[in-house]
Each structure stands twice: as structure tokens, then as C-alpha cells.
Amino acid sequence: GTEVYRMRRKDGSEIWVEDHGSYVYDQQGNIVFHEGILRDVTERNRAEEKLRQSETLYRQSIVASGAVPYRQSYEKLDDYSARVLFDFIGEEIKYLTGYAAEEFSDVIWDSLVQESHLVEELAAYEWREAIRLVRSGQLPLWKCENRIRARDGSTRWVFEAAVELRDQDGISYGSIGMYQDITAHKLAEERILQLNAELEQRVQERTAQLEEANKELESFSYSVSHDLRAPLRAIDGFSRILAEEYAGQLPGDGRILLERVRSSASRMGILIDDLLKFSRLGRQTLRTQTVDMLILVQTVLGTLRPGMxxxxxxxxxxxLPACQGDPSLLTQVWVNLLSNAVKYSRRRADARIEIGCCAREGEPNTYYIKDNGVGFDMRFAGKLFGVFQRLHSESEFEGTGVGLALVHRIITRHGGRIWAESEPGKGATFYFTLGREKNPAG
Structure with missing residues (x-):
């Protein structure tokens, strides 16, 4: 006979063996010895156990998903078609089609289906070719969506997925699969398509405007980065060579003038960099997340202090309360505002800077930065956030006049606003809000 049992080997490990053998008897009917063959079937047993676990998990998953499981066998008609017989189908099929499991059949299913679409990788093939590819094993799964008219006349969409069952020669003899009601999903898709159709015209018009604006911006950016940088590099390079190799041949006034040329070229390079940064900001994707504003400002302060x-x-x-925003862009906001506060207050022996937030119930959080520096005349406040607009000469305070324009654009992109209050000689306070976040009551 054949027995399967577990054995402990000499090294202490355990294996499963299959014993094919028989007893040999003497003339009196007594057992003389046992002869047979032992075969190690440990791996086979493990595979069978994994298969059982997989089948259990599959059934549990099907039940949990609300799908209707089935098992089919094929009655071959030709190379491309076969009669499908339902060996088993879940009782939930009644809620899907109106037919009980015991009366459901391939004939009934075919009568209910009004429309079918192959999906995913099968969508590229004609129906019969898709069947051949799945049953031959060239494609792993059968997937399609079916529009059916249930027994009560209602229309439903049903997703079907199945995998082939094969014999030891790899020949398909049936399948196991499931039906899933996706009616709600398809209705939602139809609603989305309807909304998309309604918005299409407006999107096209807006897209045309944006494309034109982007073309102009890209042309401008290219001109700045290429057409202006090339001669600037030449000026800087040749003036450096002149300073390094011929400085001794230049009179004192000549060396001073040469240094001014190099300084102006350097300043022009900074202006171009700032202008490019400003132009690119409009195309930079806004990556919004929760930002701990206090930690962000502390980080910026730690970065700026060594260079003060x-x-x-x-x-x-x-x-400072947290907010919703792009941390990278908000870092630029604080770098510019803090740098300005330090720059315009550093000549005072008692220079002070205060950073905080005004939080009023039902209103947006208003962040502020206040200094006791030189300040400015509010009559010129409208020039603050323009590109290259400066309220102080470069001989008084260095800068390109782009920093506050960058800040304004970033705040605007966050749906907020920025403004300032100041008096000459009494410092300035900059305020800004972000989006439509309201300070909660209490």
C-alpha cells in the first residue's frame, strides 16, 4: 500500500515521505520483511499546503469584495469557442441578475448581456482572438465589462475577471472567476464625462490663452538666459584677463574703472538670475502640504545668521500657527522678508525684528514681520512689489528690486495677499495671509 508520513532525519530535520511498499510472508503466513520505495515528498506537501491557503484566501477575498464567484468547465465546439457550463456560482448572483444560483446558466447569462467590452491588455484584441490568447496561456487573465438587463428590467454593469484551469498537459478545461457589480462606478464615470464635456470649451479657451502666455514667457526666458548671458560672460571674462595680466600697465584711474566694469557685470548677472527666478515661478508646480511655520522660520533664521x-x-x-502651502516657496518668502528686515535695520545700534501672527476668529491668519529700520514713505507703497522697483538707492542698500516681487507672486499663488505699513525712520511691518484658511472659534 501507500502511506504518507513524517520522518525525523539523523540531523534532526523533518521531512515528509511517501511509502510505496508491501510485506513478504513465509509459508506459515508470518511477515518476513517489508519491501518498498520511500520518496521525499516534502516540497510537494508544501506546495499543496500553499495551494490550499491560496484557495482559502481567494474565497475569503471574493466574499469580502461583494463579488459573485464562479467555476466553469468548457465543452469544446471549435478552436475559438466552447460551450460554457457553470459547475458552481455564488448565491449572490440572484442579487445581481435576479436569477437564483440553481437556475442560472450560460444560456441565461448570454440572454442578459447587451454589451461587452474587453478591458486593460485585452482591449487591444478582437473578441475571439482574446479568447484564444487567454485559453492558450499567452495572456494571464480574462477581463471584461458587461452591460446587462437584469430579470426585473434594470440595467447594470458587471465586471468579469477569470483565470484558466489547466490539466497536466497545460490544456485549458475551465476557469474560475467572479462577477462584480460596477454600476455605481460606471454611473460616476458617465457623470464625470458629462462634466468634462461641459467644461471642455472653457478649458480650450483658457488653454489657448495660457499657451500663448507661456510661449511669450519661454521666449523671454531664453532671451535672458542665452542672448544676455553670452555677452555678459564675455565682458566678465575679458575684464578678468585684463585685470590679472595687464593691471600693472594700467594707471590707477584705469584700474578703478576696470573694477567698476567687473562689478557692473557681476550685478548684471545677479539681475538676470533674479529675473529668471521670477519668470520661472509662474510655471512652478504648487506642492501644497501642512507646513509648520514656526519650524520653517527657525530654519531660515539658522541659515541666514552666519551670513549677517x-x-x-x-x-x-x-x-506661529501651521498652514497649508508649498514649503519650498514659503521658505523663499521668509528668506526675502527676513533679509530685508535685517538689511534695513542693521545700521541701528538697537536693531530689533519681531515675527508673529495675528489670529482673529473667523478671519485668515495674518503673519507679520516687523523691524525698526529706516522705513519708507507710504506714498510709494504701490511700488514695493514691482519688479526692479526700489525705494532706496543701491548706494544706500544693496539689492536688485526683485525679492519683494517674488514674495508677492508666491503669496498670490497661495491665494493670499501681502501689504506693508511704515513711516520713514520708524521701521516697517509686512503682513501676509495664505489662502482662505480661517482661524477657528475658541
Whole structure:
């Protein structure tokens, strides 16, 4: 006979063996010895156990998903078609079609289906060719969507997925699969298509406007980055060679003039970089997330402190609420505002900077940065956020006049606004909001 049992080997490990053998008897009917063949079937047993676990998991998954499981066998008609017989189908088929499991058949299913679409990788093939590819094993799964008219006359969409069952020669003899009601999903898709159709014209018009604006911007950016940079590099390069190799042949005034040329070329390079940064900002994707504004400002302060010249101002950092925004862009906001506050207050012996937030119930959180620096005349406040607009000469304070324009564009892209209050000699306070976030009551 044949038995399967577990054995412990000499090294202590355990294996499963299949024993094919028989007893040999003497003339009196007594057992003389046992002869047979032992075969290690450990791997086979493991595979069978994995298969059982997989089948259990599959059934549980099907039940949990609300799908209707089935098992089919094929009665071959020709190379491309076969009669499908339902060996088993879940009782849930009644809720899907109106027919009980015991009366359901391939004939009934065919009578219910009004429209079918192959999906995913099968969508590229004609129906019969898709059947051949799946049953031959060239494609792994059968997937399609069916529009059916149920027994009560209602229309439903049903997703079907199945995998082939094969014999030891790899020949398909049936399949196991499931039916899933996707009516709600298809209705939602139809609604989305309807909304898309309604918006299409407006989107096309807006897209045309944006494309034209982007073309102009790209042309401008190319001109700045290429046409202006090339001669600028030449000026800087030749003036450097002149300073390094011929400085001794130049009179004192000539060396001063040469240094001014090099300084102007350097400033022009900075202007071009700032202008490019400003133009690219409009096309940069806004990656919004929750931002801890207090940590962000502390990080910016830590970055700026090593580069601050002279005596550092006294900085007061009050609590700051979190917000929704792009952390990279908001970092640029604080870098520019803090740099300006330091720059315009550094000449005071008692330079002070205060950072905080005004939070009023039902209103947007208003962040602010206040300094006691030189300030400005509010009559010129309208020029603050324009590109290359400056309220102080470069001989007084360095800069390109692009920083606040960048800040304004970033705040605007976040759906907020920025403004300032100041008096000459009494410092300035910059305020900004972000989006439509309201400070909650209480």
C-alpha cells in the first residue's frame, strides 16, 4: 500500500515521505520483511499546503469584495469557442441578475448581456482572438465589462475577471472567476464625462490663452538666459584677463574703472538670475502640504545668521500657527522678508525684528514681520512689489528690486495677499495671509 508520513532525519530535520511498499510472508503466513520505495515528498506537501491557503484566501477575498464567484468547465465546439457550463456560482448572483444560483446558466447569462467590452491588455484584441490568447496561456487573465438587463428590467454593469484551469498537459478545461457589480462606478464615470464635456470649451479657451502666455514667457526666458548671458560672460571674462595680466600697465584711474566694469557685470548677472527666478515661478508646480511655520522660520533664521554682517539684530519669534502651502516657496518668502528686515535695520545700534501672527476668529491668519529700520514713505507703497522697483538707492542698500516681487507672486499663488505699513525712520511691518484658511472659534 501507500502511506504518507513524517520522518525525523539523523540531523534532526523533518521531512515528509511517501511509502510505496508491501510485506513478504513465509509459508506459515508470518511477515518476513517489508519491501518498498520511500520518496521525499516534502516540497510537494508544501506546495499543496500553499495551494490550499491560496484557495482559502481567494474565497475569503471574493466574499469580502461583494463579488459573485464562479467555476466553469468548457465543452469544446471549435478552436475559438466552447460551450460554457457553470459547475458552481455564488448565491449572490440572484442579487445581481435576479436569477437564483440553481437556475442560472450560460444560456441565461448570454440572454442578459447587451454589451461587452474587453478591458486593460485585452482591449487591444478582437473578441475571439482574446479568447484564444487567454485559453492558450499567452495572456494571464480574462477581463471584461458587461452591460446587462437584469430579470426585473434594470440595467447594470458587471465586471468579469477569470483565470484558466489547466490539466497536466497545460490544456485549458475551465476557469474560475467572479462577477462584480460596477454600476455605481460606471454611473460616476458617465457623470464625470458629462462634466468634462461641459467644461471642455472653457478649458480650450483658457488653454489657448495660457499657451500663448507661456510661449511669450519661454521666449523671454531664453532671451535672458542665452542672448544676455553670452555677452555678459564675455565682458566678465575679458575684464578678468585684463585685470590679472595687464593691471600693472594700467594707471590707477584705469584700474578703478576696470573694477567698476567687473562689478557692473557681476550685478548684471545677479539681475538676470533674479529675473529668471521670477519668470520661472509662474510655471512652478504648487506642492501644497501642512507646513509648520514656526519650524520653517527657525530654519531660515539658522541659515541666514552666519551670513549677517556686523551686530546681529535682536529677533523676537512669537508662536506661529501651521498652514497649508508649498514649503519650498514659503521658505523663499521668509528668506526675502527676513533679509530685508535685517538689511534695513542693521545700521541701528538697537536693531530689533519681531515675527508673529495675528489670529482673529473667523478671519485668515495674518503673519507679520516687523523691524525698526529706516522705513519708507507710504506714498510709494504701490511700488514695493514691482519688479526692479526700489525705494532706496543701491548706494544706500544693496539689492536688485526683485525679492519683494517674488514674495508677492508666491503669496498670490497661495491665494493670499501681502501689504506693508511704515513711516520713514520708524521701521516697517509686512503682513501676509495664505489662502482662505480661517482661524477657528475658541
Amino acid at each position: 554682517e556686523g551686530q546681529l539684530p535682536q529677533i523676537t519669534l512669537n508662536p
